[in-house]
Amino acid sequence: MARYELVKRSVALITLTNPPVNSLSSAVRHGIAKTMDRALSDPKVTAVVICGENGRFCGGADIREFAGPMRGPPLLPLLDSIEAGEKPVVAAIEGVALGGGLELALVCHYRIAHSKARLGLPEVTLGLLPAAGGTQRLPRLIGIPAALELITTGRHVSSQEALKLGIVDQVTEQNVCEVAVEFALRAVAKPLSSRRLSALTVPCPPDLDALLEAVTMQIQKKARGMMAPLACVQAVRAAATMPYSQGIKRESELMATLFNSGQARALQYCFFAERTAGKWTLPSGAQWNDTKPREIRSAAVIGLGTMGRGIAVSLARVGISVIAVESDKKLMETGRQMVIGMLERDAKRRGVSASLNLLKFTLSLQDLKDVDLVIEAVFEDMALKKRVFQELSKLCRPTTLLCSNTSGLDVDALAGVTDRPQLVIGMHFFSPAHVMKLLEVVCGPRSSSETIATAMSLGKRMEKVSVAVGNCPGFVGNRMLKPYSDQATFLLEEGATPEQIDKVLEDFGFAMGVFRMSDLAGLDVGWRVRKESGLTGPDVDPKNPPRRRQGRKYCPIPDMVCEQGRFGQKTGRGWYMYDKPGGTNAKPDPLIQNLLETYRSRYGIKPRNITDQEIIDRCLFALANEGFRILEDGIAARPEDIDVIYQFGYGFPRHRGGPMFYASMVGLERVLERLEHYHQAHPDVPHLEPSPLLKKLVACGSPPIQKWREHIKTMHSHL
Numbered sequence: 202m203a204r205y206e207l208v209k210r211s212v213a214l215i216t217l218t219n220p221p222v223n224s225l226s227s228a229v230r231h232g233i234a235k236t237m238d239r240a241l242s243d244p245k246v247t248a249v250v251i252c253g254e255n256g257r258f259c260g261g262a263d264i265r266e267f268a269g270p271m272r273g274p275p276l277l278p279l280l281d282s283i284e285a286g287e288k289p290v291v292a293a294i295e296g297v298a299l300g301g302g303l304e305l306a307l308v309c310h311y312r313i314a315h316s317k318a319r320l321g322l323p324e325v326t327l328g329l330l331p332a333a334g335g336t337q338r339l340p341r342l343i344g345i346p347a348a349l350e351l352i353t354t355g356r357h358v359s360s361q362e363a364l365k366l367g368i369v370d371q372v373t374e375q376n377v378c379e380v381a382v383e384f385a386l387r388a389v390a391k392p393l394s395s396r397r398l399s400a401l402t403v404p405c406p407p408d409l410d411a412l413l414e415a416v417t418m419q420i421q422k423k424a425r426g427m428m429a430p431l432a433c434v435q436a437v438r439a440a441a442t443m444p445y446s447q448g449i450k451r452e453s454e455l456m457a458t459l460f461n462s463g464q465a466r467a468l469q470y471c472f473f474a475e476r477t478a479g480k481w482t483l484p485s486g487a488q489w490n491d492t493k494p495r496e497i498r499s500a501a502v503i504g505l506g507t508m509g510r511g512i513a514v515s516l517a518r519v520g521i522s523v524i525a526v527e528s529d530k531k532l533m534e535t536g537r538q539m540v541i542g543m544l545e546r547d548a549k550r551r552g553v554s555a556s557l558n559l560l561k562f563t564l565s566l567q568d569l570k571d572v573d574l575v576i577e578a579v580f581e582d583m584a585l586k587k588r589v590f591q592e593l594s595k596l597c598r599p600t601t602l603l604c605s606n607t608s609g610l611d612v613d614a615l616a617g618v619t620d621r622p623q624l625v626i627g628m629h630f631f632s633p634a635h636v637m638k639l640l641e642v643v644c645g646p647r648s649s650s651e652t653i654a655t656a657m658s659l660g661k662r663m664e665k666v667s668v669a670v671g672n673c674p675g676f677v678g679n680r681m682l683k684p685y686s687d688q689a690t691f692l693l694e695e696g697a698t699p700e701q702i703d704k705v706l707e708d709f710g711f712a713m714g715v716f717r718m719s720d721l722a723g724l725d726v727g728w729r730v731r732k733e734s735g736l737t738g739p740d741v742d743p744k745n746p747p748r749r750r751q752g753r754k755y756c757p758i759p760d761m762v763c764e765q766g767r768f769g770q771k772t773g774r775g776w777y778m779y780d781k782p783g784g785t786n787a788k789p790d791p792l793i794q795n796l797l798e799t800y801r802s803r804y805g806i807k808p809r810n811i812t813d814q815e816i817i818d819r820c821l822f823a824l825a826n827e828g829f830r831i832l833e834d835g836i837a838a839r840p841e842d843i844d845v846i847y848q849f850g851y852g853f854p855r856h857r858g859g860p861m862f863y864a865s866m867v868g869l870e871r872v873l874e875r876l877e878h879y880h881q882a883h884p885d886v887p888h889l890e891p892s893p894l895l896k897k898l899v900a901c902g903s904p905p906i907q908k909w910r911e912h913i914k915t916m917h918s919h920l
């Protein structure tokens with residue numbers, strides 16, 4: 202796992218060979234130990250160069266090994282011994298030097314990076330800290346403020362920035378190994394003591410306490426509830442205030458606390474879940490790695506509302522030419538200005554030029570006849586969407602892919618009105634579409650594998666995390682949202698307030714509680730859907746009991762809020778009040794309090810004290826319960842896909858893994874027991890009835906989440 206060669210007769214070239222990222226697995230650590238011994242003991246060798254195979258220096262520790270007992274030579278003493286050696290060691294950094302990979306480079310006496318390399322200590326994103334000396338060596342090399350920023354955020358830096366910061370000694374555009382070998386030969390006679398970072402004193406800023414305090418406060422605000430960034434601050438404090446040997450001890454102690462924490466397990470699960478999510482498989486056997494996507498050079502977006510604008514920006518900024526269509530001149534002009542403004546701001550932020558020449562705006566669908574792909578983003582109305590798809594089917598060339606940005610309507614019904622159902626697919630973006638990372642690729646029963654591959658690959662090109670899901674009302678994300686938000690409104694009836702529920706969910710780690718999120722999204726959207734599905738509005742039989750619909754419990758409070766014209770942030774009033782329409786500063790509104798009190802007294806509901814735990818259990822277990830049903834129904838292929846959707850689309854805290862991982866961490870028995878308890882108390886709420894899959898998993902001894910699939914595989918898949 203580490204190759205040894207003698208080059209230029211006196212330089213030992215050690216190449217890490219563990220594709221794809223040369224992670225520091227036990228075998229690689231073993232290989233490094235063996236080859237370093239050989240280099241240091243061979244009198245012919247005067248210097249050593251360490252590099253990585255296939256253009257990648259090293260992606261860090263092997264994250265998969267963290268799940269089991271640690272075997273092989275421990276990293277920390279291995280790295281210390283490289284630094285202590287009497288022959289100069291040069292790191293030749295190509296591709297990436299991340300985590301343990303950068304820590305390996307930091308114990309080398311010199312570092313040469315290729316101009317395209319990226320360096321960083323991303324352990325914090327895995328719930329850990331750089332515990333192979335990184336928290337102690339980096340501050341000694343680049344100072345406390347810069348090291349603190351890199352270690353607490355996990356940000357990757359370019360080799361140019363690394364050179365400016367002093368992390369690397371030289372950046373080259375040439376073959377980095379050859380440059381490093383020449384460099385090593387020149388370093389042979391030079392003293393090494395000043396190159397051993399552990400022996401340096403830390404350049405300590407005079408206002409250390411104030412700096413650490415400010416960073417801590419920033420973390421508490423941005424990374425609410427996360428342990429690892431705070432532990433990183435403590436480790437860097439140790440570097441500033443203790444000798445190296447004690448600092449290292451502190452680093453190890455902090456790592457030990459993090460290493461076995463639920464947060465680290467959740468974040469490492471997320472790392473792999475995100476990568477697994479792109480790997481779709483159909484019951485036919487077609488899958489991600491054997492289906493070639495079509496190349497998309499041109500696309501059209503129909504509708505320049507909030508979603509359409511974001512989609513147009515997402516396409517144009519990755520070099521796809523876009524024709525944007527509106528039905529009315531005024532709307533088209535507004536859309537044009539917004540899209541151009543968004544693209545310009547985005548380009549400025551990225552330091553590139555805005556690709557405005559790729560945009561064309563039109564009022565005529567006729568202009569779309571030659572595009573490779575169309576994304577429809579008109580109003581969420583099935584009849585309207587069907588008309589658009591019928592028209593597209595007539596106008597576009599027969600090979601054009603037709604995609605809908607519907608957030609929950611039947612993609613197969615849209616396919617059915619076209620002449621090419623195999624080329625129809627859902628591409629469900631999240632608002633704002635140029636910012637949000639999630640894309641649900643909704644596969645209809647007739648979508649071809651090439652169509653799926655193309656939509657997934659287009660998502661990747663637009664830098665989205667794309668997840669293939671099956672076709673059912675609401676797909677995965679919005680289908681699960683219903684039981685979650687229903688529980689929240691039932692809790693309002695029983696005595697809770699919107700601000701109490703939101704606070705509990707935000708303390709849990711959600712970016713926004715359910716009511717603040719609804720205010721942001723617009724309450725009228727759900728109201729219209731409820732009216733269309735006969736749950737509220739003039740069509741409901743007046744003899745219908747007010748708190749029951751379609752044979753189950755129904756809470757009319759959200760309708761009552763909408764009837765008052767309170768549609769959320771955009772109207773300045775919703776579950777909260779805002780300074781003005783479009784305002785974002787949510788304040789509790791006494792009118793909502795009144796509405797709740799009047800409602801409860803009208804229906805004789807005696808408000809009770811509701812604990813934080815009940816709020817968490819009812820909202821989150823109802824959410825996960827629907828997730829189990831989605832798995833049973835074959836709408837999502839695996840629990841990881843659901844968790845990725847919830848993290849990237851709904852602000853589920855990453856350090857909790859996602860609703861399905863959270864359920865597995867709480868314990869499936871407990872989830873089942875609580876759902877049974879709440880379902881008994883509310884038998885008219887079917888979402889609280891434990892799903893058969895949950896019961897089956899508990900009956901099988903609650904296997905780990907990675908094994909759930911084995912218990913679902915016989916069921917029918919919609920993918």
Ligand SMILES: CCCCCCCCCCCCC/C=C/C(=O)SCCNC(=O)CCNC(=O)[C@H](O)C(C)(C)COP(=O)(O)OP(=O)(O)OC[C@H]1O[C@@H](n2cnc3c(N)ncnc32)[C@H](O)[C@@H]1OP(=O)(O)O
Nearest residue numbers: 224260261262263264265299300301323332333457460476
């Ligand atoms: C009482 C208890 C005491 C406990 C004490 C414990 C002591 C332990 C001490 C150990 C100290 C170690 C300190 C060091 C820690 C670390 O180094 S943690 C790892 C830090 N590194 C990272 O976070 C980098 C992660 N990887 C990436 O960001 C990207 O993969 C990449 C390198 C930038 C490449 O990106 P890309 O080209 O897009 O490819 P991907 O699809 O992401 O990855 C390709 C496949 O490689 C797998 N992979 C990537 N990195 C790793 C890794 N570090 N370990 C294992 N596997 C990795 C990835 O999953 C992909 O796999 P497949 O999907 O199967 O193809």
